[in-house]
Amino acid sequence: MSRTITIDHVTRIEGHAKIDIHLNDQGKVASTQFHVTQFRGFEKFVEGRPYYEMPAITARICGICPVSHLLASVKACDAIMAVQIPEPAQLLRELLHCAQFVQSHGLSFFHLSAPDLLLGFDSDPKLRNIVGLIEKHPEAARDGIALRKFGQQTIERLAGERIHPSWTVPGGVNKPLSAETRDEILAELPIARSIIRRTLKTFKAMLDDFPAESDAFGNMPSAYAGLVDFDGNLRIYDGILRFKDSEGKPMASVSRALDYSKFIGEAAMPDSYLKAPYFKPMGYPDGAYRVGPLGRLNVAEQCGTPEADVELAEYRQRLGRIVQSSFFYHYARLIEALYGVERMEQLLENPLILDRHVRAEAGVNALEGVGIIEAPRGTLIHHYKVDENGAMKWANLIVATGHNNLAINKSIQQVAERFVDGNQFQEGMVNRVSAVVRAYDPCLSCSTHALGQTPMQMRLYGPDGQMLDEVAT
Amino acid sequence: MPQKISLRIDGELIHTAGQRSILEVALEHGKFIPSLCHMKGLASVGACRLCIVEVAGVGRVLPACSTPVQDGMAVTTQSDKLRRYRKIALELLFAERNHVCAVCVSNGHCELQGLATKLGVTGVRYPYTFPKIGVDLTHKKFTLDQNRCILCTRCVRVCAEVEGAHVWDVSSRGVGSRLVCELNRKWGESRNCTSCGKCVQSCPTGALAEKGFAVEEMTKRTEPISRLTALRGVRP
Ligand code: SF4
Ligand code: SF4
Numbered sequence: 001m002s003r004t005i006t007i008d009h010v011t012r013i014e015g016h017a018k019i020d021i022h023l024n025d026q027g028k029v030a031s032t033q034f035h036v037t038q039f040r041g042f043e044k045f046v047e048g049r050p051y052y053e054m055p056a057i058t059a060r061i062c063g064i065c066p067v068s069h070l071l072a073s074v075k076a077c078d079a080i081m082a083v084q085i086p087e088p089a090q091l092l093r094e095l096l097h098c099a100q101f102v103q104s105h106g107l108s109f110f111h112l113s114a115p116d117l118l119l120g121f122d123s124d125p126k127l128r129n130i131v132g133l134i135e136k137h138p139e140a141a142r143d144g145i146a147l148r149k150f151g152q153q154t155i156e157r158l159a160g161e162r163i164h165p166s167w168t169v170p171g172g173v174n175k176p177l178s179a180e181t182r183d184e185i186l187a188e189l190p191i192a193r194s195i196i197r198r199t200l201k202t203f204k205a206m207l208d209d210f211p212a213e214s215d216a217f218g219n220m221p222s223a224y225a226g227l228v229d230f231d232g233n234l235r236i237y238d239g240i241l242r243f244k245d246s247e248g249k250p251m252a253s254v255s256r257a258l259d260y261s262k263f264i265g266e267a268a269m270p271d272s273y274l275k276a277p278y279f280k281p282m283g284y285p286d287g288a289y290r291v292g293p294l295g296r297l298n299v300a301e302q303c304g305t306p307e308a309d310v311e312l313a314e315y316r317q318r319l320g321r322i323v324q325s326s327f328f329y330h331y332a333r334l335i336e337a338l339y340g341v342e343r344m345e346q347l348l349e350n351p352l353i354l355d356r357h358v359r360a361e362a363g364v365n366a367l368e369g370v371g372i373i374e375a376p377r378g379t380l381i382h383h384y385k386v387d388e389n390g391a392m393k394w395a396n397l398i399v400a401t402g403h404n405n406l407a408i409n410k411s412i413q414q415v416a417e418r419f420v421d422g423n424q425f426q427e428g429m430v431n432r433v434s435a436v437v438r439a440y441d442p443c444l445s446c447s448t449h450a451l452g453q454t455p456m457q458m459r460l461y462g463p464d465g466q467m468l469d470e471v472a473t
Numbered sequence: 474m475p476q477k478i479s480l481r482i483d484g485e486l487i488h489t490a491g492q493r494s495i496l497e498v499a500l501e502h503g504k505f506i507p508s509l510c511h512m513k514g515l516a517s518v519g520a521c522r523l524c525i526v527e528v529a530g531v532g533r534v535l536p537a538c539s540t541p542v543q544d545g546m547a548v549t550t551q552s553d554k555l556r557r558y559r560k561i562a563l564e565l566l567f568a569e570r571n572h573v574c575a576v577c578v579s580n581g582h583c584e585l586q587g588l589a590t591k592l593g594v595t596g597v598r599y600p601y602t603f604p605k606i607g608v609d610l611t612h613k614k615f616t617l618d619q620n621r622c623i624l625c626t627r628c629v630r631v632c633a634e635v636e637g638a639h640v641w642d643v644s645s646r647g648v649g650s651r652l653v654c655e656l657n658r659k660w661g662e663s664r665n666c667t668s669c670g671k672c673v674q675s676c677p678t679g680a681l682a683e684k685g686f687a688v689e690e691m692t693k694r695t696e697p698i699s700r701l702t703a704l705r706g707v708r709p
Contacts, residue, residue, distance in 0.1 A: 048607050050616060056576040056688035169687040361685065363613075389610035389661070390684070 019433060021416050032413045046395050051080050051364070051386045052170045058382065058397070067100040067155065068375035070168050071237065072382040072397075075371025077170030079257065080386055082365035088355035089172030094237040095347045096158050096168065097373065101236060101340040102192060103151020104376035105293075105333045109199070110144025113330055116435050117206060121213070122428035140202070143195045147337075150192045154344075157181050172359035179354055186348050189341055193307075196338045200311060203334060207318070210327065216418040217436045218326030218411025221246030223279050223289035224298040225403065227374045232301030234339060236374040242299050243279055243289060248322045251279065257370035260381055264398065269405065276405040277398055288406035291378030292440060293332030298322050303335070305342035311335045326411050329439045336376075364390040375400050377440070404440050411436045480546040495548055496524050496537035504550050507559060507588050509566075509677050510625035511538045512695055514702030515634060521625055522562045523588070526550050534558065556592070563589050568599040569648060571606070571620040578691035579679030585623060586678075602648065609654075611661025614684055615673050617652070622680035624650055628672035634707070635698060638665040641672060652680075671698055 024030040046057060055073040059066040071093060078085055115128045118137050127135070134141040158177065159167035167173050207214075223246060227239035241254040243263065252263050265280040265287070279287035289295065303309050312335055319328060347353060364386060371382045378400030385394040401408075415436045419429045478491045482499050489498050494517060499506050510521040519536035526537045529547035534555065537548075549555070566585065574580045609617040624643060629652070633639040640663050644653040654660045673681040674693050682691045 050608065050610055050684070052685060052687055053576055053578075060575055166687060166689045169690070170685070174687070174690065363684065391608065391610045 019412060019437070021433070029413070029416045032409070032416050046392045049392050051369075051384055051390050051392055052077055054382070054384060054392065054395070055168065055170065056166065065100065065104060065375055065377070067096060067168075068373060068377075068380050069382070071097055072371040072373045072375070072380045074168050074170050075238075075257075075373065076369040076382040076384050077371070078360075079369030079371065080364060080366050080384065080390070081170060081360070081362040083171055083360040083362045085172045085360050086355070086357045088176065088352050089358040089360075090238070091347050091350060091353045092158065092173050092177055092358065093168060095177075095344060095353070096155060097237045098340040098344045098347070099151050099154035099158065101151075101376050102196075102337050102344075103148055103155065105337040105340070106144060106147035106151060108376070109330060109333055109337075110140065110147070112438055113435075114140060114144065116431065116438075117203070117210075117330065121431050121435060125431065128431070140199070143199060147192055147195045150188055153188070154185050157185060169359065171361055174359060176356045176358050177353055182348050182354065185344070189345055189348075193338070193341045196334060196341060197307075200334045200338065203331060204314075207331075212418070213432070213435075214325050214327040216414055217432075217439055218407060218414060219324055220407075220410055220414065221324060222407055222410075223251060223282070223287065224295040224322075225279075225289050225291050225379055226296035226299040227372065227379070228300050229304075231304075233304030234296055234300040234302070234336075236296075236340075236343075238373070241372055241379065244299050244322075246322065246324070248298065251281070257372045257381075258368065260370060260372065261383075264381075266398070266402075275398075275402055276409075277403050278406065285406055288410065289403065290326070290407045291400055291403040292329060292376075293336050294323060294326060294329045295378060296374060297332045297335065303339045305339050305346065308335055308339035308342055311338060326407070326436065326439045364388060377401060378403055401440065408437060408440055411439075478542060478544040480542050480544065480548065482548045483550055489542060491542065491544075493542055494538055495526060495528075495535075495540050495542055495546075498542050499526075499537060499548070499550055506537050506550050507592060508538060509584055509588065509623060510627060512627050512631070512675055512699070514695075514699035514707065515627065515630040515675075518626055518630070521566075521623065523559050525555060525558055525562075527552060527555065559592055560594055563592060563594050564597045564599055566623045567594075567597045568601050569604075570622060571601075571603060573620075576688055577621065577679040578682045578686045578688060579621070579693075580689045582689070582692045583679060584677035606651075609660050610684075611659040612663075612666070612668075612684075613661065614668055615660070615670065616682050616684055617654075617660055618680055618682070619652060620680075621678045622652055623678055624652065625677060627675040627677065628652070628681055631671045631675040631698060635702060636667060636669050636671050638667055638669075640666045674698060 019032065021032050022030045046054065049057070054077060055070050058069040058073045074093075111130050115130065115133050118140060119128050119132055130141065158181070167175060223243055225241060225243045227235040228242050229235050229239050241260060243251040245251050254260055254263055263280050264277050265284060266275040266277050267284045269276050276285070278284045279289050281287070297312065297315070303312055315323070315331060315335060323332070367388065368385050369383075373380050379398070380400055381398040383396040384392060387393055412433060415433050419432045476491050477488060479486060479488050481487065482502060482504055485502065487498060487502055496506055496508065496511060506524045506526065508521060508524040510519070511517055511524060517538040519539040522536060524537040525534040527549040528535055528540070537550070563585070567589070572585075574583070574586055577583065580586070606619045608620070626643060629641040629643065632641050640654055642653050643650050644657065645651055654663050655665060660666065670683070673683060675695055675698060676693065679691060
């Protein structure tokens with residue numbers, strides 16, 4: 001008799017996901033499936049709209065990382081206008097992006113993952129959240145809140161409005177940076193930096209406490225992708241999209257954004273709105289690759305900022321040059337947050353950042369445009385086609401969670417095989433399955449569910465489709 | 474010399490010249506009467522029905538923009554009934570088209586949105602009609618997005634009366650009414666349009682806008698047009 005366990009609504013991730021675990025006659029895991037249930041109709045909806053509305057529209061498909069969509073979108077628009085935006089505007093956009101990185105990585109680490117790491121995967125699920133964290137580890141919770149606030153405040157200072165900044169526009173940004181704002185941000189950087197330093201220290205001290213998790217949380221070979229510059233430095237706003245194989249050998253470097261489709265294919269998955277991109281030359285599904293912090297640090301030679309590079313060296317010394325286990329997304333995320341703060345300082349110290357020439361103006365000069373950035377969760381691609389008047393004819397978005405889709409599927413299978421015992425539901429097991437999904441920090445439907453409030457349901461079905469048991473937490 | 478008349482607006486005794494609209498006189502005396510289709514310098518058409526007022530002895534509400542003041546008139550500009558009706562009129566404007574303020578060029582500078590906020594419209598009680606309307610992006614400098622058009626006809630009038638080009642008209646009837654360019658040409662193919670932009674500046678919403686403006690960036694100015702008509706002596 002084979003049975004199906006469904007883990008519904010993975011808690012503490014943004015959006016809607018459902019996990020099916022199919023058991024075989026022996027009560028062992030036969031297969032797993034990861035469904036995303038909420039991404040639809042977007043491409044049709046934008047047909048006929050002027051291309052320069054895309055930044056505002058796409059920023060609103062996600063309440064969690066609007067800045068990433070904004071930036072990918074304005075870059076695609078720049079390409080349609082066929083302009084090279086003024087350098088100060090580039091610096092300002094990157095600065096905004098760094099602030100969002102720090103904010104987003106802070107959220108992911110402290111609010112979504114720290115409860116598992118600091119309180120334990122098997123701890124009481126009622127307290128295994130930010131509230132429980134505040135009780136048990138008030139210093140960590142305070143740091144998390146402070147770091148997030150720093151990122152958000154910086155975004156607000158630059159863009160005026162926190163949630164959906166309209167500051168970033170096709171051709172550049174619509175307002176230069178004032179010296180006062182620059183100084184305000186600079187004054188707060190040291191606090192953010194020391195929070196990240198502290199957190200890295202705590203995390204490193206805990207590394208040995210999770211042998212089973214680091215071993216089985218998506219610990220598998222795959223290819224990796226991320227943006228780098230000519231010297232192999234980590235880039236998040238602009239760069240060359242580089243693919244490396246599981247051994248670290250370079251497979252491809254895409255320097256012209258429009259060429260991405262020569263290297264990335266997209267497979268439709270059954271029962272899921274999320275397509276599964278793969279590295280084309282290797283075919284589907286062998287071309288599975290991972291993006292996001294783990295992928296980026298595998299692909300880059302170095303970060304390019306002093307402190308982050310020291311941390312990166314230690315990270316590689318501990319785990320190897322190519323880090324395979326998705327458990328270490330958390331570690332990589334912290335190093336990147338440090339990079340974000342250091343990079344902000346570099347940008348703010350560049351005198352050009354106060355320059356008032358921040359916007360290029362142009363009409364439609366190309367009928368197709370692609371914008372690629374590294375969102376906190378991984379590579380984000382916006383691809384638009386317009387008619388000669390600038391009306392949208394077609395749009396394709398490849399989001400970070402999409403790139404990771406195949407890897408998330410494999411990771412779930414691996415965790416389920418290791419921790420799911422077919423005869424019983426155990427809290428720790430359910431939590432580990434959803435925790436491996438959280439390691440990728442997925443942004444599934446870009447919906448705006450309140451954090452940590454989506455109930456998780458686990459259901460057990462008999463072979464005839466009848467529900468035998470149900471656990472809700 | 475026009476004859477002098479006296480009337481009361483919200484109880485205040487006002488002496489003024491005749492042959493002027495209630496709206497004009499009321500605004501001049503610091504009263505608030507909402508309106509969308511009215512624009513200083515253009516003929517009044519009474520299209521939006523927001524400027525309705527009560528006149529003692531008249532059994533129905535009257536549009537202040539197209540009702541002339543009369544000697545001995547007593548006008549009420551604010552009452553529960555008027556506020557209710559004005560809200561209904563605004564809600565119907567929203568329900569008739571597809572207004573997505575969050576991605577609109579005029580977000581934050583829109584007369585429709587501004588009035589809705591001011592009059593306390595917090596939701597629309599009527600079912601949205603969700604019409605399928607395309608965007609005309611064929612003009613070199615401007616865009617027409619009828620998803621945001623409220624058929625105030627300010628563009629029609631400014632183009633015909635001030636610029637003398639008469640590019641715009643309204644076709645069809647009722648809820649199917651649409652703004653059309655020269656017997657239904659694409660704007661980019663217009664033979665009369667001088668690309669002066671007066672229609673864009675006059676449009677109270679994001680329906681007419683300049684190309685390339687991102688969300689929230691489109692601000693408009695009608696005063697230069699009103700000043701022009703005053704200078705020409707067309708309308709005070
Ligand atoms: S025209 Fe005004 S009311 Fe309509 S969508 Fe734009 S801002 Fe909102
Ligand atoms: S396009 Fe603008 S000015 Fe013209 S009728 Fe519509 S809302 Fe009024």
